[in-house]
Structure formats: C-alpha cells, structure tokens
C-alpha cells in the first residue's frame with residue numbers, strides 16, 4: 001500500500017482520527033449544545049476578506065462570498081488564480097492568512113478540517129489501491145465506528161445511487177476512470193455531510209464521460225440537497241453545473257453571478273474573454289464623424305462618440321453576415337473553419353479581425369465582401385485602460401440614425417420590415433456573392 005497522504009495544514013496529534021483519511025471523509029459537524037439553528041442553515045458558507053499569502057505573494061487576496069444552503073457554486077478561473085487555495089482554506093487544509101470563514105454561522109477559520117462538517121472530492125480520486133470499492137466507500141464510516149449493519153445499509157443505498165452495485169468487490173485498478181470517479185463521489189456522499197467541496201473532479205476523464213458525470217453530479221446534488229463548491233477551469237462545467245459562478249483572476253473575484261449573467265453581462269474584458277468558445281471578439285474603436293467606428297473601417301459607426309478608444313465586445317454567435325449591399329459594417333471573409341453543426345468564419349473589418357459562428361457549412365470564398373450586423377443589446381463595451389465594463393449602448397445597425405447604415409431600398413421601410421429583411425439573409429445568403 002502507498003502511505004496515506006497527509007493533509008496540508010494537518011496538526012498532528014490534535015487532529016481528529018477521521019482526518020487521517022485523505023481529506024475525503026470528515027467527522028460530522030459538532031453543533032453547539034442547545035443549538036436551535038435550522039438544519040439547512042448548517043450548510044451556509046461565508047467568506048469575509050479571506051487572504052492567503054506565501055511570502056510576498058498573495059495567492060488569494062481579500063475575497064468574500066456567501067453560499068446558500070443547497071446551492072451549487074463554481075470557483076472558475078485560469079490556472080494559478082487561487083481556486084484550489086480558496087477551497088482548501090474552506091476545507092481547513094490550508095490556514096487563511098487573514099479574514100474569516102464561517103460554516104453554518106460558526107467561525108471555523110482556525111478549526112481543523114474534521115470539525116467543519118464537510119466532505120471533499122479531489123481530482124486524483126485518492127482511492128486506496130489495496131481496498132475493494134466497497135471498503136473504499138465505507139472507509140470513513142469505519143473510522144467513525146459506524147456500526148456494521150448501518151454501514152452495509154448506507155453502502156447499498158449509495159452504490160445504487162452512483163450505479164456501482166456491480167463493482168463493489170473490485171479493486172480500483174480494475175475500474176475505468178469514470179467508475180473510480182464515482183467511487184470517490186460515493187465516499188463523499190456516504191458521509192452524509194451536507195457540504196461537499198470538489199476540486200476539478202472530472203479533469204482526468206475523457207470528453208464523453210465528463211459530460212455524463214457533469215449531469216450525474218448535478219442530479220445527485222439536487223436530489224440530496226447538498227451544498228457544493230466546485231473548482232474548475234473549464235467554462236463548460238461552470239456554465240452547465242453552477243447555480244452561481246465566481247470567476248477569479250490573480251487571487252481576486254472578477255465577477256460573482258449566475259451563468260447567464262456572466263455570459264450576457266460580463267463585468268470586464270477578462271470575464272468576456274473567459275466565457276464562450278470561441279471567446280467574445282474584442283475590437284478597438286476609433287473616432288469618426290458620426291460616432292465610434294471599428295478601427296480602420298470609417299464607413300459605419302457602431303456606437304456613440306464616447307465609445308472611441310475603447311473596446312467593442314461581440315459574441316461570435318451574435319454576428320450576422322449579410323450581403324454586401326445590405327446595411328451594416330463592411331467586412332471581408334478571411335476563411336471559414338467547419339466544425340460540423342456550425343462553422344467559425346474569420347472576418348476582417350478595417351484593421352481588426354472578428355470571428356462569427358454560423359450554422360452549418362457556409363461556402364464563403366476568401367476575400368468575399370459582406371456586411372455585419374448584430375442586435376444592439378448584444379454589443380458590449382469595455383474600458384481600454386482597465387478592462388471594466390462601460391455603460392454604453394451601441395447603435396442599431398439595422399435601423400440606425402446615420403446615412404451609412406441605410407440600405408437604399410429600405411430607407412422608408414418600417415423597423416419590422418428591416419428586421420424581417422435582415423433575418424431573411426441567413427449567414428451568407430446566396431444573393432450576395434457570399435454563398436452558403
């Protein structure tokens with residue numbers, strides 16, 4: 001057997017024996033005697049100005065957030081932004097340098113992991129290779145001296161829940177990655193701790209299995225009413241699983257929002273670029289006579305003057321390609337990448353490049369001229385100096401003020417007519433030399 005890895009921050013003999021089991025299974029939360037706090041409130045987590053420094057470096061810098069009982073909260077961000085450190089401080093596996101961590105209204109900042117009432121699932125699974133699946137799952141219950149009959153009953157229930165009944169006698173080496181992951185999950189679930197912390201639990205799995213496990217974990221969490229904090233750098237996991245996503249950068253919180261808020265109203269250019277694939281286009285705006293234009297393309301203003309010098313953000317899926325004689329921003333096709341259900345078309349606008357996501361497989365010759373439109377509410381603006389979101393509303397490119405954006409034949413048409421006309425040109429209509 002390999003030696004049991006010790007937990008970071010473990011305090012030797014003062015540790016509860018439960019903690020000597022890889023951090024997966026910890027003792028139930030001790031409640032203050034005479035406590036009348038409703039059960040669900042014990043699942044509440046609160047961080048206030050929590051920091052972690054190593055020498056001069058702040059891995060986590062005065063962050064704060066609340067997690068409500070039963071909520072599924074994602075810590076998302078690029079490698080090294082402090083996600084694991086934050087999770088490990090909540091678990092008690094790292095000591096916070098400053099700030100306060102509360103679980104169920106209790107200050108747990110300086111409590112050992114075993115006194116926090118949480119379970120944890122790691123990326124590495126941390127299974128005991130010499131123990132069977134069943135023994136791995138009940139390991140924590142054994143060390144807590146849960147009677148054998150109860151262990152057996154809980155094992156049967158949890159094995160059914162994660163669909164491992166047929167594998168209970170196997171050793172971890174005889175399991176697939178997904179099955180091992182489910183053993184690690186089962187071990188967290190069987191503990192019946194209402195709070196589960198997960199650190200990149202799916203990163204060892206292939207894409208198909210990751211998709212399945214995403215749905216399974218989410219369904220389980222909902223069925224059991226668990227509070228989950230889930231660390232990932234994968235935006236798909238974040239968007240599909242999270243009730244809320246806390247996006248981090250350099251040890252700080254950039255945005256704390258629902259997945260749809262994060263997608264529709266990114267707080268900064270960093271947030272805009274982190275969510276969505278391909279990422280949001282960010283192009284530089286410069287000044288023209290009738291407003292701000294995409295740099296190098298002075299014929300069509302896209303926003304009021306105040307936007308000049310800043311960035312325009314456009315999601316690839318919000319850009320529509322229209323014939324070269326339609327209203328909109330003049331552009332030229334660079335190339336198209338076919339992905340199956342859709343294609344990513346690269347476009348040149350003035351000195352800038354944009355990517356548009358179009359359905360199917362448009363046949364677009366390199367160099368074809370076209371016009372671009374987007375709905376004004378899908379245009380985002382960010383300050384070029386600090387990347388922060390700006391409260392600017394862009395022009396309506398289909399029905400604008402300003403002569404450059406009028407299509408001659410539609411100058412007197414109603415807004416509905418124009419919209420109907422515009423939407424009848426799917427990406428690259430064949431009346432324009434831009435063919436599908």
Ligand SMILES: Nc1ncnc2c1ncn2[C@@H]1O[C@H](COP(=O)(O)OP(=O)(O)OP(=O)(O)O)[C@@H](O)[C@H]1O
Pocket residue numbers: 054059077078079080081082083084085086233
């Ligand atoms: N024990 C340590 N000693 C010194 N620095 C550390 C230690 N652990 C982490 N760090 C630093 O703290 C920062 C945050 O690390 P952390 O592991 O929290 O990042 P992460 O967001 O989980 O990244 P990843 O996605 O790569 O897992 C990093 O710059 C890292 O190098």
Ligand SMILES: [Mg+2]
Pocket residue numbers: 083084085
């Ligand atoms: Mg990490």
